[in-house]
Amino acid sequence: MELAINNGKTLSVSDAVFGREFSQDLVHQVVVAYRNAGRAGTKAQKTRSEVSGTTKKSKKQKGGGARHGALTAPIFVGGGVTFAAKPRSFAQKVNRKMYRAAISAILSELNRQGRITVVENFDVDAPKTSGLVSKLKDLNVGQRPLIVTEEASESLYLSARNLPYVEVRDVQGLDPVALVGADSVVITSQAVKKIEEWLA
Structure with missing residues (x-):
């Protein structure tokens, strides 16, 4: 052509x-x-095991609302991310x-x-x-x-x-x-x- x-x-x-x-x-x-x-592909977040903080039970089991242990859990502010993004x-x-x-x-x-x-x-x-x-x-x-x-x-x-x-x-x-x-x-x-x- x-x-x-x-x-x-x-x-x-x-x-x-x-x-x-x-x-x-x-x-x-x-x-x-x-x-x-x-x-x-460098985005990175922290899981609950990587967040800086104690895993000690924060309050007694009964009478305080949510029954939970470590404050590093994803449901708390400052906790880890459930499905954390990693470099890929x-x-x-x-x-x-x-x-x-x-x-x-x-x-x-x-x-x-x-x-x-x-x-x-x-x-x-x-x-x-x-x-x-x-x-x-x-x-x-x-x-x-x-x-x-x-x-x-x-x-x-x-x-x-x-x-x-x-x-x-x-x-x-x-x-x-x-x-x-x-x-x-x-x-x-x-x-x-x-x-x-x-x-x-």
């Missing part, structure tokens, strides 16, 4: 990468797994084949919706936000564009740093969450070739 470049030319690309059928279940699974892998990993296993298939499915759907803009090259001369804003305005992209280049320069990263909804990625840093969250994707022709080599 052919992708149109903004200078009037076309770029021949693989149907397996940019013409794949969209699978919502696969994309959802991969996106959730990717986000879960970034979770710290939220990571989910995703096969390499599944991950690449999900990236291809997302790119294909973006292409079908006309949300991919292919450019010959994309860079800024100096690290200035105004220069990047004017370039994006000329391309007429949405509020949340994702810029993908073969090797993003430092000037491009610095120019996009003050723009809260603009993301810059090179091909190695491309991930499903960034693709799903973007209104449109601005991608260079060299980056398209690199993505094809990666997902082939």
Whole structure:
């Protein structure tokens, strides 16, 4: 299939990468797994055996209301937590084949919706936000564009740093969450070739 470049030319690309059928279940699974892998999983609470305090019976058995022993029990203020959270990993296993298939499915759907803009090259001369804003305005992209280049320069990263909804990625840093969250994707022709080599 052919992708149109903004200078009037076309770029021949693989149907397996940019013409794949969209699978919502696969994309959802991969996106959730990717986000879960970034979770710290460091939440910790104390059980009744870990709370600092005496386990001596606090009052007599009868005549004082609740018949209970240790004040470290969960029913008391300052006591332990019944089902205490402990540090754990939220990571989910995703096969390499599944991950690449999900990236291809997302790119294909973006292409079908006309949300991919292919450019010959994309860079800024100096690290200035105004220069990047004017370039994006000329391309007429949405509020949340994702810029993908073969090797993003430092000037491009610095120019996009003050723009809260603009993301810059090179091909190695491309991930499903960034693709799903973007209104449109601005991608260079060299980056398209690199993505094809990666997902082939």
